Amino acid sequence: MKSIEWLGDALRILNQSKLPAEIVYRDAVSYESVAEAIENMEVRGAPAIGAAVAYGFVLGALEYQGDLDGLPAFMERVQARLAETRPTAVNLFWALRRMEDRLRECWDMDDIEDVRKVLIEEAGRIAEDDRRMNRLIGEQGKEIIPEKANILTHCNAGALATVEYGTALGVIRAAHEAGKKIHVYADETRPLLQGARLTALELIEENISVTLIADNMAGYLMQQGKVDLVIVGADRIAANGDTANKIGTYSVAVLAHAHGIPFYVAAPTSTIDLKVATGQEIPIEERPAKEMRECFGVPVAPEGVQVYNPAFDVTPAKYITGIITEKGIVSAPYSVNLLKLMVRS
Ligand SMILES: CSC[C@H]1O[C@H](OP(=O)(O)O)[C@H](O)[C@@H]1O
Numbered sequence: 295m296k297s298i299e300w301l302g303d304a305l306r307i308l309n310q311s312k313l314p315a316e317i318v319y320r321d322a323v324s325y326e327s328v329a330e331a332i333e334n335m336e337v338r339g340a341p342a343i344g345a346a347v348a349y350g351f352v353l354g355a356l357e358y359q360g361d362l363d364g365l366p367a368f369m370e371r372v373q374a375r376l377a378e379t380r381p382t383a384v385n386l387f388w389a390l391r392r393m394e395d396r397l398r399e400c401w402d403m404d405d406i407e408d409v410r411k412v413l414i415e416e417a418g419r420i421a422e423d424d425r426r427m428n429r430l431i432g433e434q435g436k437e438i439i440p441e442k443a444n445i446l447t448h449c450n451a452g453a454l455a456t457v458e459y460g461t462a463l464g465v466i467r468a469a470h471e472a473g474k475k476i477h478v479y480a481d482e483t484r485p486l487l488q489g490a491r492l493t494a495l496e497l498i499e500e501n502i503s504v505t506l507i508a509d510n511m512a513g514y515l516m517q518q519g520k521v522d523l524v525i526v527g528a529d530r531i532a533a534n535g536d537t538a539n540k541i542g543t544y545s546v547a548v549l550a551h552a553h554g555i556p557f558y559v560a561a562p563t564s565t566i567d568l569k570v571a572t573g574q575e576i577p578i579e580e581r582p583a584k585e586m587r588e589c590f591g592v593p594v595a596p597e598g599v600q601v602y603n604p605a606f607d608v609t610p611a612k613y614i615t616g617i618i619t620e621k622g623i624v625s626a627p628y629s630v631n632l633l634k635l636m637v638r639s
Contacts, residue, residue: 295496297342297454298349300418303356305349309336310454311486314495325354325372332379332386335486339455340529340565341424344385347376348417351393355410362406369397381577382538382606383529384567389420421457427562428459430620432468435525435560438616438623439469439476443522446479446512446550449540450492451527451560461560462525463496465618470502477503479521483540484509485585485603509542516553524550525618528561535611535628536573537561541604547613556615563619566632573608581605 299306301321305328309318320336322328328350331337337346354372358365373390380386396416400409439445445466452463459467469476478497483489490506497504507515515521524546530538537543537559550557570576583601588594595601616625621638624631 295454295499297337297339297457298346298421300349300414300421305346305353307331307337307346308454310338310492311336313454313491322350323353324357325350325375328353329375329379332376338488339450340383340385340527341428341456341461341562342454343380343383344389344564345417345421345424345457347379347386348389348393348420350376351390352410352413352417355397355406355413358406362404362409365406365409366397369394380579382579383565385529385562385564388564392416392420424457424562425459427564427620428456428461428464429468431461431560431562431618432459432464434620434623435465435558435618436468436472436474438523438556438558438618439465439474440522442475442477443469444477444479444520446481446515446521446524446546447493448481448489448509448524448526448543448546449483450488450496452493452496454492454496455527460496460527461562462527463493465525465558465560466497466502467500470500477505479505479507479512479515481509481512481542481546482506483542485589488540509545512546513549516549516555521550521553521555523556523558525558525560528559528565528617529606530570530576531559531561531566531617531632532570532573532576533566533568533629533632534572535614535617535626535632536576537609537611537614537617538573538576538578538606539609541607544607544609544613547609551613557609557613558616558618559609559614560618563621563636566619566636568633568636573610576606576608578607579605
């Protein structure tokens with residue numbers, strides 16, 4: 295299953311909010327349609343969101359009907375609309391910046407079709423870079439996966455969270471493809487159940503051994519000695535290594551630390567945001583109360599109950615054993631080693 299697919303004049307989006315019960319696609323032909331798909335979490339996952347907004351930017355340029363002089367002002371509105379969809383995953387803003395930079399390089403062009411071609415090519419490079427980086431993350435990360443390891447993961451950092459292959463699940467895939475007999479414990483990941491609905495689906499489809507657990511079972515599993523290491527994805531990594539990821543990741547990290555279990559983050563370097571000194575500066579998205587009060591349309595709480603629904607939390611760097619990227623695995627002190635990594639070719 296692909297999270298997104300460029301059709302040449304539309305972006306095919308797999309509606310992940312319907313999985314695993316239904317396979318439903320949206321063929322987006324407007325930037326507004328892409329924005330809505332991101333806000334509704336039809337497409338989600340930091341790298342997948344990055345590639346989706348890149349093509350959303352392209353669709354904006356394809357929609358534009360005016361002359362070339364008016365394109366910059368129109369594209370500023372497109373950028374603003376896409377940028378307001380979700381605040382935490384830095385890949386969204388990194389991809390938009392790449393598209394804006396390419397558009398600025400087109401000012402001397404006099405044919406809008408040439409500009410559109412440049413933007414389509416750039417969005418294609420963003421998607422292809424993600425495919426390539428995830429496999430490199432897998433190759434780097436599989437070396438830290440022991441034979442017969444029991445691995446716990448949280449949320450979905452798989453093919454569905456990226457353009458292809460996944461980051462945390464990319465490492466798990468690479469270890470499996472290398473013949474390691476691993477077993478995965480997948481946290482269901484309330485409230486939207488990305489672990490139950492997406493991670494379990496991806497792993498079962500590829501015959502990777504997986505057990506689904508409720509989020510509140512992770513500690514008990516560790517206490518029984520059934521977890522050898524934890525590996526998760528990331529939405530934004532601060533310069534000091536503090537990492538924002540799906541809500542509940544911090545709890546898993548503290549539990550792993552208490553039990554002496556290695557805790558790894560897998561992410562492309564496009565998720566590292568050196569402009570953010572610590573995790574305290576990372577904006578944490580709060581999502582609609584409905585997502586807590588209902589479970590896919592079925593009420594699970596009284597209609598009037600107050601709700602707190604942060605979509606992410608921040609794991610302090612001291613709980614992170616290593617950060618697995620396409621350029622290599624870094625460990626503490628992250629403020630030094632992440633900087634070195636980012637300048638490494
Ligand atoms: C490969 S990073 C995926 C990352 O994104 C998820 O959040 P969401 O489903 O809300 O987009 C989660 O934090 C994953 O680790």
